Amino acid sequence: MLKFTRNKLASVYRKSDDCLSVHGVLEDDIYGMVVDLDLGLPDLEIRAVKGCWSRMENAECYRALPFLQEAVGLRVGEDFTHKLQKGVGRKACRHFADLIIECCDAARDAARLILEKESGTVRPEIGIDDYFGKGEGPAGTGSAEALSVQENKGGAVRVASRGMVIDLHVHSAPASPCSTNPVERLIEEARSVGLDGICLTDHNHRWDPHEIATLRRKHGYLILRGNEITTDQGDVLVIGLEEDIKGVIKLSDLRGKVLKAQGFMIAAHPFRGFLTFGIGYLGLTPKKAGKRPIFQGVDAVEVMNSRVSEKENRFAAQVAEMLGLPVIGGSDAHQPGEVGRFATRFADPIGDERDLIEALKKGRFSPIVFSGP
Amino acid sequence: MADIACFTRNRCTTVETVDEQTTRSTCRVQDTSMEAWVEILVKSPNLEIAEVSGEVRRSSEGARIDVSADLKKVIGARVGPGIRKIIRGLIGDHAFVETLSILLDECCNGVIMSFTRDVLFSAPKDPEGEKDFFSSMVRANPRLLNSCAALSEDSPLMEALKPGKA
Secondary structure (H helix, E strand, O other): OEEEEEEEEEEEEEEEOOEEEEEEEEEEOOOEEEEEEEEEOOOOEEEEEEEEEEEOOOOOHHHHHHHHHHHOOOEOOOOHHHHHHHHHHHHOOHHHHHHHHHHHHHHHHHHHHHHHHHHOOOOOOOOHHHHHOOOOOOOOOOOOOOOOHHHOOOOOOOOOOOOEEEEEEEOOEOOOOOOOOEHHHHHHHHHHHOOOEEEEOOEOOOOOHHHHHHHHHHHOOEEEEEEEEEEOOEEEEEEOOOOOOOOOEOHHHHHHHHHHOOOEEEEOOOOOOOOOOOHHHHOOOHHHHOOOHHHHOOOEEEEEEOOOOHHHHHHHHHHHHHHOOOEEEEOOEOOOOOOOOEEEEEOOOOOOHHHHHHHHHHOOEEEEEOOOO | OOOOEEEEEEEEEEEEEEEOOEEEEEEEEEEOOOEEEEEEEEEOOOOEEEEEEEEEEEEOOEOOEEOHHHHHHHOOOEOOOOHHHHHHHHHOOOOOHHHHHHHHHHHHHHHHHHHHHHHHOOOOOOHHHHHHHHHHHHHHOHHHOOOOOOOOOOOHHHHHHOOOOO
């Protein structure tokens, strides 16, 4: 017997020379919804959107409908999916966002067919971007000449007698597309809540050491460079790797690179669960979970992360304890007001990434719920 | 003049239980230009992808194309948060990377939704019971707060989470 079924239908017709209309329907065991979209030709910009529910998950789902207008003005192309998920997906409903993406994808293919028909040629190797021009690109991530970890000194470092409390897992905008907190604001917030430092762990983003040195001097504050890298086995916080890793890498390959660079790897939120059911629902035990490949390829485990549930953090701690792996804490801050919710207290002073790696390898640290100095 | 569609697409995802440890999820897409399917077998409790197969049956490239070898790269990955990015990264450079990524992503999402459906079966229908149910859910999974309009801070479902109402 089927446990779940989802059907999505998208049909496109040419409303006028410069407009495509798309009708989309999503029906599954939980949701029923319809959207109608108008997209411009040839720019594929969403000009109008209208949606309605036929079945909802709860009585408040109707509140999503006004926020569908967040889609208007977006243009199908590079970064479109991300923008739609961030706008419509979070403010309205991710399932509506999913259906709109399906509709727009269909509109793009329809536009390609129209163009091919009108030009009388079939050129499947040419993408729609080549026909209609590229959409807006991601934020610039230019990097300058590299400095080694050892050279990355600069800016005052405050060493508290209570040890140093550092948030080892923070994200900034635009380096992390999912973050809304600009790095300057993040630094000021970290200072104001009483943290001794932060480690920037933007997703697959290598911070330019010169840029960090400038920030440290400007703010007189400890800012460390890290990276949250997506592997085939989940996200890993990496300290001390200069290579700019883009996309997804095999955990074993990353391990090889980090060992060579004498860096440090931490399994980030290893049991981040699903939205409406937790880890316990699957009957996962620490013993079974401890066999996951991720734990064979890291030096430590994040067991305090403010974006997962208490159960998931507790479970990560149980697994780490069973495996004898050191544990850290980090806020995983993405939005203003989140930095420092969890952090890691180090016994030794830390002035740069080399000190941080040394302290991590010594194991003289512990995760903490941070409530100020 | 009739508004004849110039393009249509159907995408269907189904999830079924094979045995206590195994879930099968299949996604098929048929549209004006192409037709393809992907199927995954997922093992509990870690939800790792144990088997995967698929085929592009019709496309602008012509006849049937077996894409199973390319899909095998995702074996061992775990269905869960971030799987979309992992899938795209693992499949890499492939003529049908977009098509296959979307199909795989739909399969994985179907598995997650099948569990979500089980949880939602226990949601009460009366307004007060519904508020308790969803506020408890958000309390247990803080990432849910502001994840959609219904679970936004100003939603009546979240009233119980406001200071002084704990």
